[in-house]
Amino acid sequence: MSDARDGTRWTSPLRIRRGPGWEEQRPTWREAKPALIAEALKRASARPSGNWFVVGASRDVAPGRPYGRTVAGVEVVLWRSPSGELRAGPGACPHLGAPLRDSRVVCGTLVCHWHGLALDGGPSAGWEPYPVHDDGVLVWVRLDRAGGEEPLERPVVPVRPASGVGVDTVFTAVGRCEPEDVVANRLDPWHGSWFHPYSFVDLRVVDVPRGEGEDAFAVDVSFRVAGRLVVPVRAEFTAPEPRTVVMHITEGEGATSVVETHATPLTAEGSAAPRTAVVEAVVAASDRRGFALARATAPLLRPLVRRAAGRLWRDDLAYAERRWALRSTGRFPG
Numbered sequence: 388m389s390d391a392r393d394g395t396r397w398t399s400p401l402r403i404r405r406g407p408g409w410e411e412q413r414p415t416w417r418e419a420k421p422a423l424i425a426e427a428l429k430r431a432s433a434r435p436s437g438n439w440f441v442v443g444a445s446r447d448v449a450p451g452r453p454y455g456r457t458v459a460g461v462e463v464v465l466w467r468s469p470s471g472e473l474r475a476g477p478g479a480c481p482h483l484g485a486p487l488r489d490s491r492v493v494c495g496t497l498v499c500h501w502h503g504l505a506l507d508g509g510p511s512a513g514w515e516p517y518p519v520h521d522d523g524v525l526v527w528v529r530l531d532r533a534g535g536e537e538p539l540e541r542p543v544v545p546v547r548p549a550s551g552v553g554v555d556t557v558f559t560a561v562g563r564c565e566p567e568d569v570v571a572n573r574l575d576p577w578h579g580s581w582f583h584p585y586s587f588v589d590l591r592v593v594d595v596p597r598g599e600g601e602d603a604f605a606v607d608v609s610f611r612v613a614g615r616l617v618v619p620v621r622a623e624f625t626a627p628e629p630r631t632v633v634m635h636i637t638e639g640e641g642a643t644s645v646v647e648t649h650a651t652p653l654t655a656e657g658s659a660a661p662r663t664a665v666v667e668a669v670v671a672a673s674d675r676r677g678f679a680l681a682r683a684t685a686p687l688l689r690p691l692v693r694r695a696a697g698r699l700w701r702d703d704l705a706y707a708e709r710r711w712a713l714r715s716t717g718r719f720p721g
Contacts, residue, residue, distance in 0.1 A: 409581075409584050412580055412581065415577040415578075415580075415581065415592075416577075418577055418592060419575055419577035419578070421720060423595060423596070424571060424574050424575050426596070427574045427596050427602070427604075427626065428567060428570060428571050428574055428626075430596075430602060430626070431570060431574070431626030431628070431629055431632075432567065432629045433629075434543075434626070434627065434628050434629060435536055435537065435539060435543070435628065436534060436536060436539075436542070436543065436628045436629050436630060437529065437534070437536060437537070437538055437539020437540075437541075437542060437543070438529050438530055438531045438533070438534025438535070438536050438538050438539070439520070439527045439528070439529050439534070439539065439541075439542035439543070440458045440459060440527060440528055440529075440530060440533075440534070440630070440651050440652075441525050441526075441527055441542075441630075441631075441649035441651050441666045442454075442456050442458060442463065442465065442475075442525075442526045442527065442528050442651070442666075443456065443525070443526060443557070443559060443666060444524070444525060444526070444557035444559075444666075444668075445521050445522070445523060445524055445525060445526050446557075447526070447557075448465050448466065448467060448473060448521075448526055449467075450467050450469075450471065450492075451467075451492050452466070452491075452492055453465065453466045453487060453488050453489075453490060453491075453492055453497055454466065454488065455478050455486065455487065455488025455489075456478075456653075456664075457478070457653050457654075458528060458530060458533070458651060458652070458653065459530055459533035459534075459651075459652045459653075459654075459655060459656065460533065460652075460653075460654055460655025460656075460658070461477075461530050461532075461533055461655075462477060462478030462479055462486075463475060463476070463477070463478050463517065463528055463530075464476060464477070464478040464487040464488050464497070465519065465526060465528070466492045466495075466497050467492075467495070468495040468508065469494060469495040470495075472508075473519045473520075473521045473526060474497075474508035474516065474519065475516060475517045475518075475519035475528050476506070476508075476514055476515060476516040476517050477514060477515070477517075480499045480501065480502075480504055480514075481504075481512050481513035481514045482499065482501070482502055482504050482512065483501060483502070485499050485500065485501035485502075487499060487506075493505075495507070517529060517530065518538075520541055520542055520544075522542075522544045523550060524547070524555045524557065524668050524670060525557065525647075525649070525666065525668055527542045529542075533655070533656070542628075543627050543628040543631070545627055545631065545633040545645060545647050546635075546645075547645050547670045548643050548644065548645070548670055548672035552672050553644065553670040553671055553672035554670070554671050554672075554681055554682055554685045554688060554689075555668060555669065555670045555671075556668075556669050556685075556688070556689035556692045556693055557666060557667065557668050557669075557693075558665075558666075558667045558669070558692075558693045558696035558697060558700070559664055559665065559666050559667070560664070560665045560697065560700045560701075560704060561653065561662055561663070561664050561665070562662070562663055562665065562704035562707055562708050563660065563661065563662055563708050563711065564661060564662075564663050564704070564707040564708045564710065564711035565652065565661045565663060565711055566629070566630045566650035566651070566652050566663050567629075567650075568663070568707035568708070568710045568711045568714075569648065569650035569663055569665055569703075569704075569707045570626060570629070570630065570631075570632055570648075570650055571707070571710060572703050572706050572707050572710070573624060573626075573632035573634075573648050573703075574604065574624065574626065574632060576590070576592050576604050576606045576624055577590075577592055578706070579606075579608060580608075582702055582703075582706065583699055583702060585611065585698070586610065586611055586695070586698070586699060587608050587609070587610065587611065588608070588609040588610075588611055588617050589607070589608065589609050589617075589619075590606060590607070590608040590609075591606065591607045591608070592604060592605070592606050593605045593606065593607055593621075602625060602626075603623040603624060603625045604623065604624040604625075605621065605622070605623050605637075606621065606622050606623075606624070607619070607620075607621050608620065608621075608622060618639070618640050618641075619639055619640075620636050620638060620639035620640060620641065620642075621636070621637050621638035621639055622634050622635065622636050622637065623635045623637050630649060630650045630651065630652075631647060631648065631649050631650075632647075632648045633645055633646070633647050633648075634646040634647075634648075640673065641671055641672065641673050643672050644669075644670060644671045644672050644673075645668075645669075645670050646667065646668070646669050646670075647667065647668040647669075647670075648665060648666075648667050649665070649666040649667070649668070650663050650664075650665060650666075651663065651664040651665075651666055652664075661711065663707075665700055665703075665704065667696055667700070669692055669696065671692075
């Protein structure tokens with residue numbers, strides 16, 4: 388993993404790994420103890436969210452047009468002021484219920500396309516704004532009635548590389564499950580090499596949570612780039628709040644990079660057919676000289692990163708949906 392960072396020598400981040408065949412891997416089912424995963428999930432669920440929910444990527448809320456999404460059964464609309472400030476509130480017009488996501492933004496004012504009711508982001512005609520937060524990568528909305536917790540002034544935003552240092556992209560997918568099923572999937576690192584052999588090689592869990600003071604899964608793993616070419620790293624998985632799991636790269640190429648998985652309920656709590664949005668933010672960073680090129684070509688790299696995330700989540704949402712199906716029918720083990 389060594390690399391001269393003083394500019395006198397360059398080494399490739401890639402390594403060659405043959406790895407065992409899929410059926411020759413060491414079984415991990417004994418280590419992936421259901422009680423261990425359940426306890427980590429329980430601790431995550433007990434942490435405060437302050438009623439904040441991730442809505443989507445910051446760049447999805449573009450100037451000059453509204454952005455709408457249903458969160459926890461609540462229709463929400465977001466838009467930006469002329470200065471770029473984020474505004475949010477109920478997605479239904481208080482006059483006759485028009486979908487404000489289909490309306491227009493004129494000079495920073497949201498104008499309903501049914502009868503012209505104008506909203507500048509403040510209370511008006513029975514319309515009340517929601518607290519909103521833009522962290523530069525993701526946008527969050529606070530829904531106190533849906534969250535049911537003590538409100539926090541700001542959401543629990545994970546530690547990321549310094550602003551302007553990393554390359555970020557956001558992938559979103561939707562599955563028929565609840566947020567806890569998505570979080571449980573991410574708190575089970577043992578499934579990586581078995582369920583995603585196209586992405587992970589030589590995955591080994593080297594440390595597990597031992598309580599609140601030391602609540603991280605540490606993993607040594609090689610990310611497959613192409614064929615036998617891999618990038619080995621050490622990563623830690625933590626859950627800072629009930630609907631978020633963060634993977635921090637702590638050693639190896641891209642140290643300080645993060646992958647944040649946010650599970651946003653789309654349906655109201657207790658729905659018979661729950662739907663959850665997985666909003667995954669990847670913030671990659673590196674102190675290699677060549678990483679400046681990655682920042683310069685970020686618009687070209689983002690679709691590639693989203694495609695890789697989409698392949699993983701095609702499988703992981705099937706995992707989460709299966710978990711919910713078993714839980715909802717009382718057939719989940721344990």
